[in-house]
Amino acid sequence: MRKRLFAFIFSFALAASLCFSISFASENRASKTLSFYSVSCRAGSKSGELRFSYDVRANTTADSVGVSSIVLYNSAGVYMTTVLGSTSNGLIDSNCVTCKDTYSHTAVSGNSYYAAVTVFAQIGDEYDSRKIITDVVTAP
Amino acid sequence: MAQENCEKYAYLDQLSTQQLEQLLLADTEDPSGRDTSEVVFHILEVLQTREDVPAMEPVDVAQAWEEFQQYYNTPEGEGQSLYLPREDSERPEKDACAASKFRSRLPALWKTARIVAATMAILLSLMVGAQASGLNIFGTLAQWTNDIFHFGIDKESGLAENYKLFLDLLEERDIPRSYAPSQYPSDFIANEPLVRDDDSSSLVEISFSNPNGSTFSIGITRYASPDIIPDRTFEKDSSKVEIYTSSSKSFYILYNEGSLMATWADGVLSESIWGDISSDDIKSMIDSIGGS
Incomplete structure (x- = not known):
């Protein structure tokens, strides 16, 4: 009887703790700086060209908003290269609400790739980012 | 013997x-x-x-007959039984039987409850393990939960010059002017509109600010084709998503850590109003869409 009672209490406590951790994780997904965002990757018109379209919106006018990095993998998950965002390559914009554009990257023609794209927004001392995984695209 | x-x-x-x-x-x-x-x-x-066996007293038959005639064999007693209706003496037995059956089921229910609890615990632990290993199990489940919101898609009354320019830019990109609000909160000033064109879409956006430092934005996007509309992710807190319909357009109103977002989409068009703006102001702007 004691063993059964202990097993039941333990199971219940375990389930309850897991629910709390899920709830805690869920509540932290709201962002103080990011409003909404999208990233997609398509094959370009040139040989080996991958075109990353991104649209990142901050809640209000941000000191800095856009794409902080594009990490490229082949379809097998092997790391290829990293592109860091900057105002010079257009992946990052300053003193605005929206950073929206298309970034072109040249890869090996015929190979398939996907990318882990990190978007972010900084408003004053508040900074937040999200990682988006694109679909697998074959470079033309 | x-x-x-x-x-x-x-x-x-x-x-x-x-x-x-x-x-x-x-x-x-x-x-x-x-x-x-x-x-x-x-x-x-x-x-x-x-x-x-106690000894029975001898019965006076004549007296018993006289009492019967006097007290029982009366017109009022016609058709009545001399004996009281039989109590359900079986009922206590039935109740006892039912209680016995219920008590016999308790161990089976207890066993089932334990199995269910153990199964739930195992499933949850497996989900946590999968999440820790990189599979976004909870993210998938959160397609429509309290943390993020996925969406498939989006009046001129003494308006400032910047807002008129915003409306002109919409028309240039084949976005109907009537899709933009014809009114906005009077304490906000319209900033210069911006255009973001790329090979997949065109965005016309205008931001507003007031003396208190609050800002909000209106953005209308036209995608080149329905095939390239990306999967957009909207950040939101645990507040409920509100659907506000006006002029046949249903806007989804989301709350995100003090900011508000109202978004609508129809085919290749998507419209969003977001920032430091109250729910009433956003709804008033939505109501003014299509107005003069």
Whole structure:
């Protein structure tokens, strides 16, 4: 009887703790700086060209908003290269609400790739980012 | 053997109690020494039986008949039973039987509850493990939960020049002017509109700010084709998503850590109003869409 009672209490406590951790994780997904965002990757018109379209919106006018990095993998998950965002390559914009554009990257023609794209927004001392995984695209 | 003795000494049952007692006394005074134990035991049994059953008083039959006629055989008693209706003496037995069945089911229910609890715990632990290994299990489940919101898609009354320019830019990109609000909060100033064109879409956006430092934005996007509309992710807190419909356009209103977002989409067009703006102001702007 004691063993059964202990097993039941333990199971219940375990389930309850897991629910709390899920709830805690869920509540932290709201962002103080990011409003909404999208990233997609398509094959370009040139040989080996991958075109990353991104649209990142901050809640209000941000000191800095856009794409902080594009990490490229082949379809097998092997790391290829990293592109860091900057105002010079257009992946990052300053003193605005929206950073929206298309970034072109040249890869090996015929190979398939996907990318882990990190978007972010900084408003004053508040900074937040999200990682988006694109679909697998074959470079033309 | 006992049956034979009963038949053998049955005649003793016919004697009165006094006579039986006299026989016992005579037996104790008999000097012959004969074994009369069987007789004595039978007499004692008879006497004991008579003591257990109280003696009934003789019944006065005439008096009983007179009482019956007087108290029971009356016109009011016509058709009535002399006896009380039989109580469900079986009911206590039935209740006891039902209680017994319920008690017998408790161990089975308890066992089932334990199995269910254990199964739930195992499933949740597996989900946590998968999440830790990189699979976005909870993210998938959160397609429409409290943390993020996925969406498939989006009036000129003494308006400032910047807002008129915003409306002109919409028309240039084949976005109907009527899709933009014809009114906005009077304490906000319209900033210069911006255009973001790329090979997949065109965005026309305008931001507003007020003396308190609050800002909000209106953005309308036209995608080149429905095939390239990306999967957009909207950040939101645990507040409920509100659907506000006006002029046949249903806007989804989301709350995100003090900011508000209202978004609508239709085919290749998507419209969003977001920032430090109240729910009432956003709804007023939505109501003004399509107005003059």
